[in-house]
Amino acid sequence: MLEIRTVVMGVGDMPRAVEFWTRALGYVPREGEARDDWTVLVPAGGGHGVAVALDVSATPVQEHPRVHLDLYARGTADQAAEVERLVSLGAERVDWDLYPEDPDFVVLADPEGNRFCVIDPTH
Numbered sequence: 001m002l003e004i005r006t007v008v009m010g011v012g013d014m015p016r017a018v019e020f021w022t023r024a025l026g027y028v029p030r031e032g033e034a035r036d037d038w039t040v041l042v043p044a045g046g047g048h049g050v051a052v053a054l055d056v057s058a059t060p061v062q063e064h065p066r067v068h069l070d071l072y073a074r075g076t077a078d079q080a081a082e083v084e085r086l087v088s089l090g091a092e093r094v095d096w097d098l099y100p101e102d103p104d105f106v107v108l109a110d111p112e113g114n115r116f117c118v119i120d121p122t123h
Helices: 014-025 076-088
Strands: 006-011 027-029 038-043 051-056 069-072 105-109 115-119
Touching (some): 006 014, 014 027, 014 038, 076 105, 076 115
Parallel strands (some): 006 051
Antiparallel strands (some): 038 051
């Protein structure tokens, strides 16, 4: 049986991407090492969770990516607070043209332009 343990994202500026995602997720570079071309981020303190690997890429960011991260908040107020926190870390709100009526998610882009969503599971 297979299981997902790592999600890989392309980035253009590794230090900027490491700075954003470590602060956004509370993750740390695996074995304390952030390389210039490849860095794997894992939950701090040996916690459980899917690792996020950052890989230097020259491929342009997709406006409507086929794969993206969904980050779950605890509820509506937490979703709003997390969106504001992520924006303060360098994320940008995306003027998403595919929002359904009354969405349970907010689309953001990290400093590299990679799209991700913050979900309100109580919506």
